[in-house]
Amino acid sequence: MPHAVTFQKVSRHFGSVRAVDAVDLEVEAGEFFAMLGPSGSGKTTCLRLIAGFEQPTSGHIEIFGETAEGVPPYRRNVNTVFQDYALFPHLNVADNVAYGQMIRGVGKAERLRDAEAALEMVKLPGYGARKPGELSGGQRQRVALARALVNKPKVLLLDEPLGALDLKLREQMQEELKTLQKALGITFVFVTHDQGEALSMADRIAVFNHGKIMQTGTPEEIYRRPKTRFVADFVGSSNVLSPAFTRRLGGPAEWASLRPEDIRIGAEGGHEARVTGSSFLGNATRLTLDMAGEKLTVLLPAGSAVPAPGASVRFSWEPSALHLMGTET
Amino acid sequence: MTAAAAPGAILPGRGGLGGALSDAFWRNPKLLLFVMLTPPLLWLGIIYLGSLFALLIQSFFSIDEFSGLVVREFTLKTYGELLRPSNLDIIVRTVTMAGLVTIASAIIAFPIAYYAARYAKGRWKAIFYLGVMLPLWSSYLVKVYAWKLILAKEGILSWIFAKLHLTPLIDGWLALPVVGGNSLSVSPTGTFLVFVYVWLPFMILPVQAALERVPTNLLEASADLGASPRQTFSHVLLPLALPGVIAGSIFTFSLTLGDYIIPQIIGTSHLFIGMAVYAHQGTAGNIPLAAAFTVVPVVIMGIYLWLAKRAGAFNAL
Ligand SMILES: Nc1ncnc2c1ncn2[C@@H]1O[C@H](COP(=O)(O)OP(=O)(O)OP(=O)(O)O)[C@@H](O)[C@H]1O
Ligand SMILES: [Mg+2]
Numbered sequence: 001m002p003h004a005v006t007f008q009k010v011s012r013h014f015g016s017v018r019a020v021d022a023v024d025l026e027v028e029a030g031e032f033f034a035m036l037g038p039s040g041s042g043k044t045t046c047l048r049l050i051a052g053f054e055q056p057t058s059g060h061i062e063i064f065g066e067t068a069e070g071v072p073p074y075r076r077n078v079n080t081v082f083q084d085y086a087l088f089p090h091l092n093v094a095d096n097v098a099y100g101q102m103i104r105g106v107g108k109a110e111r112l113r114d115a116e117a118a119l120e121m122v123k124l125p126g127y128g129a130r131k132p133g134e135l136s137g138g139q140r141q142r143v144a145l146a147r148a149l150v151n152k153p154k155v156l157l158l159d160e161p162l163g164a165l166d167l168k169l170r171e172q173m174q175e176e177l178k179t180l181q182k183a184l185g186i187t188f189v190f191v192t193h194d195q196g197e198a199l200s201m202a203d204r205i206a207v208f209n210h211g212k213i214m215q216t217g218t219p220e221e222i223y224r225r226p227k228t229r230f231v232a233d234f235v236g237s238s239n240v241l242s243p244a245f246t247r248r249l250g251g252p253a254e255w256a257s258l259r260p261e262d263i264r265i266g267a268e269g270g271h272e273a274r275v276t277g278s279s280f281l282g283n284a285t286r287l288t289l290d291m292a293g294e295k296l297t298v299l300l301p302a303g304s305a306v307p308a309p310g311a312s313v314r315f316s317w318e319p320s321a322l323h324l325m326g327t328e329t
Numbered sequence: 330m331t332a333a334a335a336p337g338a339i340l341p342g343r344g345g346l347g348g349a350l351s352d353a354f355w356r357n358p359k360l361l362l363f364v365m366l367t368p369p370l371l372w373l374g375i376i377y378l379g380s381l382f383a384l385l386i387q388s389f390f391s392i393d394e395f396s397g398l399v400v401r402e403f404t405l406k407t408y409g410e411l412l413r414p415s416n417l418d419i420i421v422r423t424v425t426m427a428g429l430v431t432i433a434s435a436i437i438a439f440p441i442a443y444y445a446a447r448y449a450k451g452r453w454k455a456i457f458y459l460g461v462m463l464p465l466w467s468s469y470l471v472k473v474y475a476w477k478l479i480l481a482k483e484g485i486l487s488w489i490f491a492k493l494h495l496t497p498l499i500d501g502w503l504a505l506p507v508v509g510g511n512s513l514s515v516s517p518t519g520t521f522l523v524f525v526y527v528w529l530p531f532m533i534l535p536v537q538a539a540l541e542r543v544p545t546n547l548l549e550a551s552a553d554l555g556a557s558p559r560q561t562f563s564h565v566l567l568p569l570a571l572p573g574v575i576a577g578s579i580f581t582f583s584l585t586l587g588d589y590i591i592p593q594i595i596g597t598s599h600l601f602i603g604m605a606v607y608a609h610q611g612t613a614g615n616i617p618l619a620a621a622f623t624v625v626p627v628v629i630m631g632i633y634l635w636l637a638k639r640a641g642a643f644n645a646l
Contacts, residue, residue, distance in 0.1 A: 053549050073552040086550035090568045100554035103564075151554065 002065030004029045004155050004187040005050055010059030012045050019045040021211035022059070027155075027189060029064070032181050034198040035191045037208030038234065043191040044083060046208075047157045050189065051080045064154060079148035083159040083191075085140045087132035093119065093143050094128030100151040118146035121180070122173075137164035142173070149180070155187045162197065174201055195235045199223060207231050225323055232257035232325065237297070239263075243327060245294050255325040260286070260299040262321035265307065270316030275307050289315065381627075388620035399616055407617040411625070416605070420625055423602040426517070426592075427585035430524040431532075431578045437525070438532040438577065439570075445533075446540035461530045469527065473594050476523045480595065482512035510597060520596035527591065528584050532577035539573025540566075575642045582633065586626040602626060 007025035011018065020042045027033045035043045048054040049061060052073035061068040063076065079100070087096050095102070097115035106114075112128070119125055122142035132140055141164050148156055161177075162170045178201055181188045192198050198205050199219040206216045207230075215227045226232035229240045239260060243253040249271060264270075265287070273291040281299075285306050289296040298315065300306060307313050342348050354361040390399050391406045410416065445457040464472065479485050490499050503509040503516060510516030543566060551561040589603025600608070602622055609619035637643070 051549075051553055053552075073549070074555050074557055078553075080550070080553045082546055082550060084546060086544070086546040088547060088550070088565060099551070099556075099564075103554060103556045103560055147554070 001029050003027060003062070004031070004064060005189065006060075006062040007046075007049075008060040008062075010049060010056045010061055012042075012049060012054055013057045018211045020049065020056075023211070023213055025206065025213065025216070027187060028204075029187055030185050031203040032178065032188045032190065032201060034202035034205045035189065035208060036193065036195060036198040036205050036235070038193060041208040042211040043193075043208055044159055045211075047080065047159055047189065047191055050155065051078055051157055052076050077154045078157060079151050079153040079155075080157040081141075081144045081148045081159060081161045083163070085132075085144045087140055087143055087147070089132055091132075092128060093124070093130050093132065093135070096132065096143060097128075097147045097150055099147060114150055115146070118150040119143070121149065121176075122146045123176075138166065138169060141165065145177075149184075149186075152184065153186065155189060156181075158188060158190045160192055161190070162192075170197075177201065199235070207234065209234070226257055226325065228325060229255055229257075232323070239296050241294075246322075246324075248294075249322075251322055252324065254327055257323045257325060258296075258317060258321060260297045261301075262317050263296070263298045263315050264317065265298060265300065265304075265313050265315050268314060270314045272312060272314050275309050275311050275313055277309055278306055289313070384620045384623055387617055388624050390617045392615050392617055397614055407621045410618055411621050416622075419600045419602060419605050419622075422599060423586055424629060426521065426524065426601070427582045429521060430528060430585045431581045433521070433525050434529050434532040434581045435536075435574055435578060438529060438536050439574075442533050442537035442540055442573075445537045446543075447545075461533050464526075465530055470590070472527060473523060473591055476519075476526065477514050477595055480513035480519045480522070482514070484512075484514070486513065514595050515597060517596060517599075520592050523591050523595050524585050524588070528581040531580035531584065532574075535576040535580070536570060536573040539570045539576075543569045571642045575637050579630070579634070583626060583630055586629065 003026045005025065005027040007023050010020060010023045010025075012020040023042075023046065025046075035046060037043050045054060049056055050063065050068075052068065052071060052075075055069060063078065068076065087093075088099065091099070094112055094115045097118050098106075098111040101111035101114060116125070116128060119127055122145050124139060124142055124146070127135070127139070127143075132143065135143065141161055145158075145161055148158075158177075162173050165173060174197060177188070190198075190202065199222070202219060204216060204218055205222050207214045207222060209230050215222060215231045217225075222231065222235050226235060226238070232238040233240050236259060239258040241249070241251075241256040241258060243255060246256040247253045261284075271291060273289040273296065275287055276290045276295075277288045279286050283302050285300045285302070285304075287298040287300060287307070289298060296315070342352060387399075388407055389403050389405070390401055391404045392398070393400050411420070441457075441461075445454065449457050481487075487496065487499060490496050499513070502518065503512065508516065508518045510518070513519040513522070547565055547569070548561055551565045552558075556564060587603050589601060589607050592599075592601045593604060602625060606619045606622045609615040609622065
């Protein structure tokens with residue numbers, strides 16, 4: 001079975017801006033693939049290259065083994081959930097969802113039935129007669145999702161499809177999407193800048209920065225074994241330790257990553273530091289420590305005693321928690 | 330921080346008449362609306378609607394055939410006259426011309442407006458606006474007479490056609506009944522060409538404005554869902570641009586219906602509504618019939634708008 005999407009040294013430049021820069025990528029058929037990265041890192045441009053709205057400046061793209069360069073969007077069996085929804089304002093919700101089938105000549109009764117089923121899937125049953133202008137942002141996002149899903153594409157591209165939802169609905173939709181993806185067997189390429197969402201939903205993650213992929217791997221790999229400082233820092237806001245600092249903490253002179261939740265605060269052992277601040281997060285408390293000019297973040301589980309700012313504490317960690325990243329960068 | 334420099338939570342009034350007025354208008358927005366709208370509404374209500382109403386009344390009077398005086402009694406006789414074959418002819422000719430001019434304008438305007446709305450940027454956009462508006466700045470009469478020269482028998486158009494060895498094409502066209510004539514400048518074809526030229530900007534600008542408001546991502550979404558460019562055009566672009574096309578067609582249609590100069594300078598001796606109105610209120614002194622003729626475009630435009638609304642042309646507004 002060929003890969004769902006293959007990028008070989010794909011670049012897309014806008015004048016001097018290298019939105020996508022020599023990216024190599026393989027998305028396996030049927031997997032839930034997340035593209036994670038800060039704003040402006042080229043995630044949307046990558047999706048647009050797959051959808052066919054952008055043509056690569058250089059490089060080669062394949063979709064299920066077939067060359068995609070020069071193939072217009074309407075001949076790609078790929079559907080997109082747009083970052084800004086892009087619902088047709090002159091059509092009601094049902095006709096929006098049924099648009100793809102209408103284009104393919106499916107009869108009116110059948111396509112409206114399918115549209116209603118798709119709306120039910122995104123928890124919007126009976127909304128068919130409304131105009132997009134009469135929906136909230138989150139509802140529009142779900143209509144956009146239904147409109148793409150109803151076509152059962154080979155690859156579904158989702159550009160931050162849950163961005164406008166409140167936390168509860170967001171978590172619910174994450175579950176739904178994951179279940180749906182497994183049930184339909186459609187390859188999902190999911191763009192997000194929320195690392196928690198990427199970690200919890202994806203089979204594999206590609207971390208983007210400045211138009212390049214910094215690392216590709218399973219959520220576990222990305223989280224536990226970041227290859228670069230950027231990945232360590234961006235995914236789970238880790239403590240990135242300079243080689244000198246690592247040495248002072250008893251490790252080799254290499255860059256290292258130490259997860260805030262892996263640090264324990266205790267009365268004895270380990271190293272001494274001063275508490276400079278604390279903020280309550282609900283399920284945890286985040287402490288910032290200062291050890292002779294070097295900053296460290298610690299995540300204390302709920303219920304543990306929180307030292308006051310200015311207090312002197314001792315901290316330690318399991319040896320396996322310190323992840324080394326080499327001397328480069 | 331000094332006490333004098335620190336403002337309180339509520340700033341003092343600005344003072345003076347301007348300050349008092351600003352506060353009053355802010356507290357009572359309807360007052361501002363009233364002040365702003367009264368003069369134009371008075372003008373519209375009395376001068377415009379009043380004269381339209383006077384016109385309507387006139388059309389229900391009739392003319393005494395012996396004395397030539399207006400008989401101020403309610404009658405439908407004048408409207409009956411309107412239905413005489415010679416007058417009906419004028420109406421049919423004018424409406425057909427207005428319809429054809431509108432369709433042709435829409436077809437020519439759409440690609441130009443599309444280019445300007447989607448692709449033209451910066452300097453090219455300025456050039457577009459200049460190109461569309463420039464003809465509007467020169468006198469309408471100058472343009473019409475210029476066209477008379479262009480379309481004349483020895484004019485530049487027939488010269489070009491002769492150079493291209495295409496003279497038989499013009500001759501063949503002019504030999505056709507209804508649209509033909511002695512030369513382009515005295516044929517209905519000539520009238521049509523000049524009407525299209527003169528009213529085209531009134532179609533381009535509203536269509537361009539409407540197209541400009543269609544977000545690019547809707548066209549992408551349509552393509553993404555499998556629609557070919559033609560399908561995207563008919564299912565997304567056209568419905569969303571339709572209010573602009575309708576607005577443009579209201580201009581081209583009503584301007585053609587009411588014009589009496591172009592068909593007089595370029596065209597056959599057959600009358601158009603505007604020319605009939607001109608003749609009846611002037612030399613013939615038949616004000617009631619002139620008024621009845623004037624009511625025709627008003628009624629036609631009313632029907633047109635009603636049909637457009639029923640067809641859903643304004644749904645995207
Ligand atoms: N059409 C364009 N013309 C010029 N520059 C562009 C264009 N599209 C994108 N860019 C630039 O390319 C870079 C990547 O943009 P892209 O939209 O892919 O980012 P993103 O990762 O999706 O960001 P976000 O999370 O904010 O949506 C940005 O610097 C952007 O300014
Ligand atoms: Mg984006």
